[in-house]
Amino acid sequence: xxxxxxxxxxxxxxxxxxxxxxxxxxxxxxxxxxxxxxxxxxxxxxxxxxxxxxxxxxxxxxxxxxxxxxxxxxxxxxxxxxxxxx
Amino acid sequence: xxxxxxxxxxxxxxxxxxxxxxxxxxxxxxxxxxxxxxxxxxxxxxxxxxxxxxxxxxxxxxxxxxxxxxxxxxxxxxxxxxxxxxxxxxxxxxxxxxxxxxxxxxxxxxxxxxxxxxxxxxxxxxxxxxxxxxxxxxxxxxxxxxxxxxxxxxxxxxxxxxxxxxxxxxxxxxxxxxxxxxxxxxxxxxxxxxxxxxxxxxxxxxxxxxxxxxxxxxxxxxxxxxxxxxxxxxxxxxxxxxxxxxxxxxxxxxxxxxxxxxxxxxxxxxxxxxxxxxxxxxxxxxxxxxxxxxxxxxxxxxxxxxxxxxxxxxxxxxxxxxxxxxxxxxxxxxxxxxxxxxxxxxxx
Amino acid sequence: xxxxxxxxxxxxxxxxxxxxxxxxxxxxxxxxxxxxxxxxxxxxxxxxxxxxxxxxxxxxxxxxxxxxxxxxxxxxxxxxxxxxxxxxxxxxxxxxxxxxxxxxxxxxxxxxxxxxxxxxxxxxxxxxxxxxxxxxxxxxxxxxxxxxxxxxxxxxxxxxxxxxxxxxxxxxxxxxxxxxxxxxxxxxxxxxxxxxxxxxxxxxxxxxxxxxxxxxxxxxxxxxxxxxxxxxxxxxxxxxxxxxxxxxxxxxxxxxxxxxxxxxxxxxxxxxxxxxxxxxxxxxxxxxxxxxxxxxxxxxxxxxxxxxxxxxxxxxxxxxxxxxxxxxxxxxxxxxxxxxxxxxxxxxxxxxxxxxxxxxxxxxxxxxxxxxxxxxxxxxxxxxxxxxxxxxxxxxxxxxxxxxxxxxxxxxxxxxxxxxxxxxxxxxxxxxxxxxxxxxxxxxxxxxxxxx
Numbered sequence: 001x002x003x004x005x006x007x008x009x010x011x012x013x014x015x016x017x018x019x020x021x022x023x024x025x026x027x028x029x030x031x032x033x034x035x036x037x038x039x040x041x042x043x044x045x046x047x048x049x050x051x052x053x054x055x056x057x058x059x060x061x062x063x064x065x066x067x068x069x070x071x072x073x074x075x076x077x078x079x080x081x082x083x084x085x086x
Numbered sequence: 087x088x089x090x091x092x093x094x095x096x097x098x099x100x101x102x103x104x105x106x107x108x109x110x111x112x113x114x115x116x117x118x119x120x121x122x123x124x125x126x127x128x129x130x131x132x133x134x135x136x137x138x139x140x141x142x143x144x145x146x147x148x149x150x151x152x153x154x155x156x157x158x159x160x161x162x163x164x165x166x167x168x169x170x171x172x173x174x175x176x177x178x179x180x181x182x183x184x185x186x187x188x189x190x191x192x193x194x195x196x197x198x199x200x201x202x203x204x205x206x207x208x209x210x211x212x213x214x215x216x217x218x219x220x221x222x223x224x225x226x227x228x229x230x231x232x233x234x235x236x237x238x239x240x241x242x243x244x245x246x247x248x249x250x251x252x253x254x255x256x257x258x259x260x261x262x263x264x265x266x267x268x269x270x271x272x273x274x275x276x277x278x279x280x281x282x283x284x285x286x287x288x289x290x291x292x293x294x295x296x297x298x299x300x301x302x303x304x305x306x307x308x309x310x311x312x313x314x315x316x317x318x319x320x321x322x323x324x325x326x327x328x329x330x331x332x333x334x335x336x337x338x339x340x341x342x343x344x345x346x347x348x349x350x351x352x353x354x355x356x357x358x359x360x361x362x363x364x365x366x367x368x369x370x371x372x373x374x375x376x377x378x379x380x381x382x383x384x385x386x387x388x389x390x391x392x393x394x395x396x397x398x399x400x401x402x403x404x405x406x407x408x409x410x411x412x413x414x415x416x417x418x419x420x421x422x423x424x425x426x427x428x429x430x431x432x433x434x
Numbered sequence: 435x436x437x438x439x440x441x442x443x444x445x446x447x448x449x450x451x452x453x454x455x456x457x458x459x460x461x462x463x464x465x466x467x468x469x470x471x472x473x474x475x476x477x478x479x480x481x482x483x484x485x486x487x488x489x490x491x492x493x494x495x496x497x498x499x500x501x502x503x504x505x506x507x508x509x510x511x512x513x514x515x516x517x518x519x520x521x522x523x524x525x526x527x528x529x530x531x532x533x534x535x536x537x538x539x540x541x542x543x544x545x546x547x548x549x550x551x552x553x554x555x556x557x558x559x560x561x562x563x564x565x566x567x568x569x570x571x572x573x574x575x576x577x578x579x580x581x582x583x584x585x586x587x588x589x590x591x592x593x594x595x596x597x598x599x600x601x602x603x604x605x606x607x608x609x610x611x612x613x614x615x616x617x618x619x620x621x622x623x624x625x626x627x628x629x630x631x632x633x634x635x636x637x638x639x640x641x642x643x644x645x646x647x648x649x650x651x652x653x654x655x656x657x658x659x660x661x662x663x664x665x666x667x668x669x670x671x672x673x674x675x676x677x678x679x680x681x682x683x684x685x686x687x688x689x690x691x692x693x694x695x696x697x698x699x700x701x702x703x704x705x706x707x708x709x710x711x712x713x714x715x716x717x718x719x720x721x722x723x724x725x726x727x728x729x730x731x732x733x734x735x736x737x738x739x740x741x742x743x744x745x746x747x748x749x750x751x752x753x754x755x756x757x758x759x760x761x762x763x764x765x766x767x768x769x770x771x772x773x774x775x776x777x778x779x780x781x782x783x784x785x786x787x788x789x790x791x792x793x794x795x796x797x798x799x800x801x802x803x804x805x806x807x808x809x810x811x812x813x814x815x816x817x818x819x820x821x822x823x824x825x826x827x828x829x830x831x832x833x834x835x836x837x838x839x840x841x842x843x844x845x846x847x848x849x850x851x852x853x854x855x856x857x858x859x860x861x862x863x864x865x866x867x868x869x870x871x872x873x874x875x876x877x878x879x880x881x882x883x884x885x886x
Contacts, residue, residue: 010426012430012431013430014448015445016422022447022448023422023429023447023448024447025446026443026444026446027441027443027444027820029440029441029443030443030444030445032443053437053438054437054438054439054440055436055437055438055439055440056440056822060440060823061440064443067442067759068443068444068445070759071445071759071763072445074763075445075447077445132448152701153702153703154703155702155703155705155706156703156705156706157705181701184702184707185702185706188706234613234614235613281613429448430448
């Protein structure tokens with residue numbers, strides 16, 4: 001899973017997708033996860049990092065994490081599998 | 087003597103194809119002879135063009151929609167006031183007037199001045215009440231009737247002749263030529279804007295507008311009549327010309343004298359072929375074409391600010407007739423960062 | 435090292451509209467305590483969902499209402515509208531504050547009598563009064579507001595039978611410019627029904643006509659119609675005086691004052707625009723004082739306002755069951771509060787606030803109740819911070835009608851707690867149990883057995 005190329009995230013949590021001109025805003029934990037994805041961390045690693053830092057449990061965060069990934073896909077911000085494999 | 091500088095906050099920065107008056111009001115304020123201004127824009131949406139006009143607007147803050155409630159608006163204004171020390175606010179939307187009128191005493195206590203109609207004046211001039219308004223103040227208005235029930239439509243032909251205008255409570259108006267059409271518009275408009283529906287006599291003629299300023303004591307501080315010359319498909323004037331019509335000025339003075347109207351306004355008038363004038367609507371704020379008034383010698387926004395600050399203002403007595411305004415649109419180039427700044431932080 | 439408070443990750447498309455940082459901030463203010471008692475503690479002790487009633491708010495609201503009228507009109511009496519909220523504790527607060535009882539059924543009548551209300555201070559309204567109900571009311575010398583001619587004749591017969599002179603008023607309906615016109619209750623003013631009923635009562639001599647009553651509508655957003663109603667009742671009273679030399683004792687203008695809730699589809703919030711007690715009091719008092727009553731002959735003004743007196747005192751606490759996403763990507767949140775206990779969510783956009791602190795990040799959310807029924811929607815769309823499963827919310831202004839119109843449907847009705855003047859909670863109605871429900875049922879013998 002990879003973030004689309006050129007997708008820029010500012011520290012304030014602003015994301016601009018130059019391909020379609022859409023802008024998005026994220027909350028701090030959202031930015032943190034995007035940066036972890038950018039660093040090619042696996043879902044398992046990301047979950048571990050977050051669980052160490054935040055007061056939540058694995059079941060809750062896993063559910064929210066995959067929901068978040070789903071929304072990134074919905075907004076076309078992740079490279080599709082074919083592109084990744086190619 | 088060195089002119090003082092006032093911090094004036096202005097809404098209605100949406101200078102788009104159905105424009106808000108804000109940008110025109112700001113231009114007028116920059117040309118004021120009696121003070122210098124530092125303009126603070128107040129915006130509802132991040133694409134209102136005025137936000138990005140940095141030579142006219144020093145800084146813009148987003149403010150919450152009226153639907154968010156008066157307390158929310160007050161909290162936001164307190165925050166802005168702390169940073170900007172606002173002297174005067176000029177609200178320019180019908181929909182925001184109710185909360186601003188309600189907030190007037192509180193803002194005044196904070197040192198922020200406004201010059202708005204009273205709540206009573208604001209309610210009384212509403213479309214639904216126009217008949218009573220005309221009767222009470224001796225001003226001709228087209229005969230109208232407020233309907234709550236579709237079944238009462240059948241009694242209309244005894245009171246009105248066709249065509250008649252079917253109007254919604256807030257927006258929309260259609261001309262009906264038969265009872266069937268009245269029924270159909272009744273249903274269509276009430277589905278969108280709710281009840282009541284207003285039936286209004288159709289007056290054939292030419293439409294005119296008057297903008298002006300009342301001092302709240304019955305005096306006419308300013309009045310400029312205009313004839314629209316070019317109307318967009320949204321019914322907005324794209325060009326207009328100042329005219330000299332004593333009848334219109336008389337009606338305006340009568341309106342101000344009898345209602346003791348406080349603040350800026352725009353009257354929508356209809357003149358029939360016999361030269362009789364009818365008042366169709368009263369907009370309780372300055373119109374988007376207000377800059378024409380400045381161009382013909384009556385800087386109404388400047389006078390309004392001075393009245394808001396409690397100063398004596400000498401009424402304007404003349405204006406140039408036959409001056410035109412021709413509106414144009416202008417594409418600004420804006421950096422994405424600015425849009426993001428106002429979108430995320432609500433300040434630019 | 436303690437961990438950071440968790441908030442789920444969100445990404446939102448930037449719209450050209452309002453930035454979310456201060457979008458609808460008041461809705462965001464958390465309400466962590468009600469009258470000094472922590473929401474968390476209340477839920478911990480009494481469960482979720484939970485109705486909470488503030489005694490302080492009830493008392494300060496009725497005081498405010500009384501002051502608005504008493505400073506403008508010499509003789510004012512409030513009568514508590516039982517149907518709005520007839521929990522015994524709630525009725526008792528109003529009775530302690532001097533309110534009479536206004537009831538609309540035999541059940542409500544008995545409730546008032548059981549609470550110890552003086553029969554002479556009970557106003558009996560409504561179209562359904564059985565012979566048994568009327569007998570009780572006549573015996574107790576209660577004020578009977580006649581709704582229709584059949585009732586008038588029943589009372590005439592009973593008066594003879596019981597050898598009593600019942601104290602009655604008639605309910606009058608009229609055109610006050612309000613739509614819809616409530617003409618199903620009482621006798622019409624414009625077509626002469628009301629005058630006709632008055633004549634029948636006066637000629638029969640079996641009853642004492644003590645008052646005139648009307649109730650023009652519900653959730654009235656303009657006070658002016660009350661002025662018309664007061665003037666029309668005053669005219670009737672004066673006509674009555676002229677013809678029969680009989681003075682009525684009171685004019686009862688019913689209820690219908692709007693509370694601070696926001697009706698669905700309103701552009702501005704109800705808290706900003708709905709008239710205050712002062713607005714209503716001004717119009718009503720002016721109409722009565724300007725009528726042709728002589729100064730020392732002004733009748734008692736009775737008000738039966740319910741909703742505006744109790745709505746703000748009621749809170750409904752709930753918890754998040756789950757956060758889901760719809761097929762279109764919209765956030766859906768399921769609460770344990772359903773329309774079965776929050777009937778008023780069909781009419782209002784109830785104000786809902788979280789019961790704990792949170793960041794300014796938010797999502798547009800549809801709030802569903804827990805019922806397995808498609809109609810169970812509490813708010814179609816509201817902007818809320820990112821609530822986690824198990825966190826609590828407070829629904830505001832629920833004191834009127836919810837605790838009378840609620841239904842036992844799919845789940846059981848929850849506890850109701852009253853927080854007293856010293857900020858101490860009291861359980862005033864226990865949640866229902868399976869035993870409660872089953873105790874009312876009987877299964878015929880032949881249905882008792884089936885294959886396990």
